[in-house]
Amino acid sequence: xxxxxxxxxxxxxxxxxxxxxxxxxxxxxxxxxxxxxxxxxxxxxxxxxxxxxxxxxxxxxxxxxxxxxxxxxxxxxxxxxxxxxxxxxxxxxxxxxxxxxxxxxxxxxxxxxxxxxxxxxxxxxxxxxxxxxxxxxxxxxxxxxxxxxxxxxxxxxxxxxxxxxxxxxxxxxxxxxxxxxxxxxxxxxxxxxxxxxxxxxxxxxxxxxxxxxxxxxxxxxxxxxxxxxxxxxxxxxxxxxxxxxxxxxxxxxxxxxxxxxxxxxxxxxxxxxxxxxxxxxxxxxxxxxxxxxxxxxxxxxxxxxxxxxxxxxxxxxxxxxxxxxxxxxxxxxxxxxxxxxxxxxxxxxxxxxxxxxxxxxxxxxxxxxxxxxxxxxxxxxxxxxxxxxxxxxxxxxxxxxxxxxxxxxxxxxxxxxxxxxxxxxxxxxxxxxxxxxxxxxxxxxxxx
Amino acid sequence: xxxxxxxxxxxxxxxxxxxxxxxxxxxxxxxxxxxxxxxxxxxxxxxxxxxxxxxxxxxxxxxxxxxxxxxxxxxxxxxxxxxxxxxxxxxxxxxxxxxxxxxxxxxxxxxxxxxxxxxxxxxxxxxxxxxxxxxxxxxxxxxxxxxxxxxxxxxxxxxxxxxxxxxxxxxxxxxxxxxxxxxxxxxxxxxxxxxxxxxxxxxxxxxxxxxxxxxxxxxxxxxxxxxxxxxxxxxxxxxxxxxxxxxxxxxxxxxxxxxxxxxxxxxxx
Numbered sequence: 153x154x155x156x157x158x159x160x161x162x163x164x165x166x167x168x169x170x171x172x173x174x175x176x177x178x179x180x181x182x183x184x185x186x187x188x189x190x191x192x193x194x195x196x197x198x199x200x201x202x203x204x205x206x207x208x209x210x211x212x213x214x215x216x217x218x219x220x221x222x223x224x225x226x227x228x229x230x231x232x233x234x235x236x237x238x239x240x241x242x243x244x245x246x247x248x249x250x251x252x253x254x255x256x257x258x259x260x261x262x263x264x265x266x267x268x269x270x271x272x273x274x275x276x277x278x279x280x281x282x283x284x285x286x287x288x289x290x291x292x293x294x295x296x297x298x299x300x301x302x303x304x305x306x307x308x309x310x311x312x313x314x315x316x317x318x319x320x321x322x323x324x325x326x327x328x329x330x331x332x333x334x335x336x337x338x339x340x341x342x343x344x345x346x347x348x349x350x351x352x353x354x355x356x357x358x359x360x361x362x363x364x365x366x367x368x369x370x371x372x373x374x375x376x377x378x379x380x381x382x383x384x385x386x387x388x389x390x391x392x393x394x395x396x397x398x399x400x401x402x403x404x405x406x407x408x409x410x411x412x413x414x415x416x417x418x419x420x421x422x423x424x425x426x427x428x429x430x431x432x433x434x435x436x437x438x439x440x441x442x443x444x445x446x447x448x449x450x451x452x453x454x455x456x457x458x459x460x461x462x463x464x465x466x467x468x469x470x471x472x473x474x475x476x477x478x479x480x481x482x483x484x485x486x487x488x489x490x491x492x493x494x495x496x497x498x499x500x501x502x503x504x505x506x507x508x509x510x511x512x513x514x515x516x517x518x519x520x521x522x523x524x525x526x527x528x529x530x531x532x533x534x535x536x537x538x539x540x541x542x543x544x545x546x547x548x549x550x551x552x553x554x555x556x557x558x559x560x561x562x563x564x565x566x567x568x569x570x571x572x573x574x575x576x577x578x579x580x581x582x583x584x585x586x587x588x589x590x591x592x593x594x595x596x597x598x599x600x
Numbered sequence: 601x602x603x604x605x606x607x608x609x610x611x612x613x614x615x616x617x618x619x620x621x622x623x624x625x626x627x628x629x630x631x632x633x634x635x636x637x638x639x640x641x642x643x644x645x646x647x648x649x650x651x652x653x654x655x656x657x658x659x660x661x662x663x664x665x666x667x668x669x670x671x672x673x674x675x676x677x678x679x680x681x682x683x684x685x686x687x688x689x690x691x692x693x694x695x696x697x698x699x700x701x702x703x704x705x706x707x708x709x710x711x712x713x714x715x716x717x718x719x720x721x722x723x724x725x726x727x728x729x730x731x732x733x734x735x736x737x738x739x740x741x742x743x744x745x746x747x748x749x750x751x752x753x754x755x756x757x758x759x760x761x762x763x764x765x766x767x768x769x770x771x772x773x774x775x776x777x778x779x780x781x782x783x784x785x786x787x788x789x790x791x792x793x794x795x796x797x798x799x800x801x802x803x804x805x806x807x808x809x810x811x812x813x814x815x816x817x818x819x820x821x822x823x824x825x826x827x828x829x830x831x832x833x834x835x836x837x838x839x840x841x842x843x844x845x846x847x848x849x850x851x852x853x854x855x856x857x858x859x860x861x862x863x864x865x866x867x868x869x
Contacts, residue, residue, distance in 0.1 A: 217646035218653060220690065223836045224778050241647050243691065257836075270645070303645050336641055389646075416679065480649055483775035484835060553634055 194488050196232030197495030200475045203385030205330050205358055207264050207297070209235040211469050212494050215389060215478035216247040225254035227484055229263065231491045237361065237387065237478045238291075239268035239302055240283060245290045252292030260293060266359075266387075267291065268302035268334055271315050280318040288327065298330040298359055307347050310354060319356075332385070334361035343523050345371035352378035359385030364474065365392060366467045370581065376473035388477045392464040401435035403428050462489060466498045518584050525586055528579035531568045535576075535586050538566060542593045558597035566594030620662050620675070621745030623738070629670050629726075630663035650690070651676060654773050655683040669728035673742070676720040681753045682786075682802075686771035688715040691722075697767055698736065701743035701750050706735030714739045717748025755786050758800050758846075760868065765789040772799075777834055777853055781815065785851075794860065797853045798868070805847040812844065822858070827866055831858060841865050 199208040213235035214228050220243060225236065238247045248267060267287050269280065288296060299319065301309060309315075310333065322328045333351040335344045344362060351357045352375065360379055364372035365388075372388075379386045406414065410431060417427040468477045481487045518539035525535055538561070541554040558565065574587040620632045633643075636658050640648040643659065658677045663670060678684040685702060692713055697703040701716030709729030714721040721742055723735075730738075743750060756769055768789035776785035776799060787799035803811065812830070819830035822841070831841040834853070841861045842851035850868055855861040 215646070217649035221778055223834070227778070227835050239646055241645055243647065243650060246690070334645075336645065482653070483778050483780035485780040486775075 194231060194491050195494075196234075196491055198469075199234075202235075202264065202387075202475045203359055203379065204383040205264075205298070205385050209264055209385075209476045210494065211476055212465075212490055213237055213387060213476040213478040215480045216251065217242050218480055218482055219243075219247040219250050222250045222253035224481065224484070224487065225251050226257050228481065228487050228491075229254070229258050231487060232494070233487075233491065234263045235266075235387070235476050235478070236263060237266045237389075239300070240287050241268070241270060241302065245286065248287055248290035252290050255292050264297045265291060265293065266298040266300055266332065266361075267296055268300035269315075270302045271304070271309060271312055273309075273312075275312070275314055277314045277317050277321075280314055281321070284318065284322060284327070295326060296328050298332050299328045300332045300334050300359075300361065302334055303336055304333060304347060307350050310347070310351055310357075316356065330358035330385075331356065332359035332361065333357050334389075336363055336390075343371060345374045346523075348375045349378040352382050352384045355382070357384065359387060361387045361389055361478065363390045364388040364468055364471075365390055366464055376471065380473050386473060386475045388468050388474050391468045391477045391479060392461040401432055403432070458489060462493050463498060465490065466493050466496060469493075470498060518580075518586075518589065524581060525576055525579035525584075528576040529586070530572070530575060531564065533564055533566070533568065533590065534561070535590065537561075538593050538597075539589055541597055542589075555597050555599075558593075566590035566592075566597075569594070620660050620673075621742065623664060623741045623745060626664040626666045626738075626741075628662065629665040632660050632662045635659040635661070651678075651687065654687050654690075655679040663726060665727075667728075669730070669734065670726040671730075671738070672724050672726055674722045674724075675746070676722070678718050678720050681715075681717050681748075682755065682771050683773065684715040684718050684720040685753050685756075686773055687720045688713060689770035692767075694767070698739070700736070700739045701746070702752050704736075704739040704743070706730060706732055706739065708732055708735060712739055714742060716743050716746050716750055719746050719748065721746075755800075755802060758848075759786060759788050760790075760798060763790045763792045764798075765791050777837070777840060779834065779840070781811065782851075794855060796855045796864065799851045799853065800845070801842075801849040801851070803848050808844060808847060808849050811849065812842075815842070822862055824862065824866065829862060829865055831861060843868070 196210040196212060198211040200211055201207070202209045210233045212233055214225070214233050214237065216225075216236060216238045219225065219238070228236075236251055238251055240248065242248070251265065269283055269287070271280065284296075284299065288294070299322070301312070301315065304310060319328065319331050333348060335347050348360050348362055351360060360375060362372050362375050364376075368390075376386055378384070401410070414424065414427045414431065417430075418424050422430075465477050465479060468474055479490050481490055518536060523536055526532075529535060538558065541558050569587050569590040572587065576586045580586060635643050637648075637652050637656055640651060640656065640659060643661070644651075648656075655678055656676060657679045660675045660677075661672060663672050665671070676684070676687065678687060681702065688703060692703075692705050693707055695705060695707070697705060701714050704712065704714040706712045708731055710725045712723040712730060712735040714723075721739075723738060723742075753771075759769065765788065770787055772782075772785045772787060774780075774783050776782040776787065782799075782801065784802045785799045786802060787797050790796055790798055801808065801811070812828075815830055819832040819842075822829045822831050827843060829841055829843045831839055833839050838854050838856045839858055839861045840851060840853040841855075841858075842849045843865050844850075845868065850865075852861055852864045852868075855864065
């Protein structure tokens, strides 16, 4: 992450972030909740203890970033889901309001609600309490089970004195019971593992929300170990890495989606030849990925994206250190499908395919947010950042921006790798060769 | 689950030449930051999911200032006017929409929203506060600077006007009413002796026919005197029914009585 972006992110006020993330009001056409829904087949089958909270949470949790409709909450509840993960920033409170509306028809004592606040250095006791109160009003509950620090920009935020003072008051008033931390990855110094392991060791935080999936689990595994050691609850997000069925590509016979995409790019100033080339490269990459995934998809003969997603969630749940997987669900069908895998395990063939897939890509993939090799570089190069610029260049077609970001590094760049003795060679536990990667990156990003 | 495909397809979209619009009277207070579907979460965390589901392609974010006011302008390229309208309709407050661009809302003192063509714009104060007039002025300047056409999506004209609640129109790209097969739905709330929703599925004739056949297996057929009608109940919220209409499908939802539902559907010409 370059200095500009870091500064851009860390300097923002949390109030500001709240407003930019959400709209100006709770929206949606949800009408009154009227009919009942009988309990039937397809119920949650497994509950796990959420660390030191002692609460038995469903292995499938409800991630509510997209939630706007209270009937989906009620449906999930009737299916046995009892963990609802929301945040003030999700639709600027619209997600919280949907849960609050649904609560009128649910037994509050049987569910666990987590919400999150974006807290920055500039927040005060008053701003935190004020915003929490609004969360509480939207959620329509006197007590929120857990309050999270939402994706803290650095490890220092864990010690935010106003936040902890607010927590102390809120606990004293019976308005919250536990606190936690969510983290997607670094927005400043430090990785997701650094922040969440520190939070787990801290003693004040009771639960964590982390990125964990079969393609990105090394950091998560360290966090899960730290949580287990400290009896801290664990919840997962981004459980299903994006794998999809590749479309065929014939420039003379494009699908409607491809045609639409090309048309838009041409309208925005790209030549048709360039647009076709980009689409072709992209489709080729996707086809290769798809071919590696195909045995798994064919073995089970159902809709590939759905099945793969479900299997990926099963992979997460197979890790006993994980208490619940927070899954985004947007329809009754989706809830039925995901609830259907509660308490089930991956078959051997499914697990093997996922392992093969992960292994095939492991050494070629500089993991987002991972800084494990940084101390091995004698020049102190930001390996992970540079490889991200390459990713933008190659896979986003974002050459101009990628090259600009790279230029911002000044002389701390891949040119230093050419004659280096490369003590970094074995630094990546996944086998990624940073020297080769950075030399190639330098050529690409400077057109050398 | 469909959004995963969309996310990946658009993850490769290049940055186009269009720069951040110049706004007369406003000074830059920072550089432009660009986000795409792959890293939008770095900026707005889990709220990114909804944007991605609505076809988000790229975000340009920049701080600008004038006198005591410093604001962050976030310009989301949603790929189409319907997507931009959809996000705007999801996030706007329940207040009258200003005729700026496609539509705008000023919520003093901290936020203004706007959509125009494929762009959805959110403006948040960093220092200072908006007034109704300063917010409106900024929205007008932005609407003028952004490329594309002003005005609401043409498709809104398809929705019946009688009894339509002003400002209740919206666009659901996926899973309208929580039903995974109801996608690309333009909808609005209607109020007379009942309160209900009417929606139009924006499909080609062929797609409409194909979906109809698909739904026939799960919904109840209630065709009456030449009118082809399918109905089903939705957990907790009542009935929904659809019928073919001008090469598309039109539906009524949130009605408790099946008889009333069919009557309403048959009245839609």
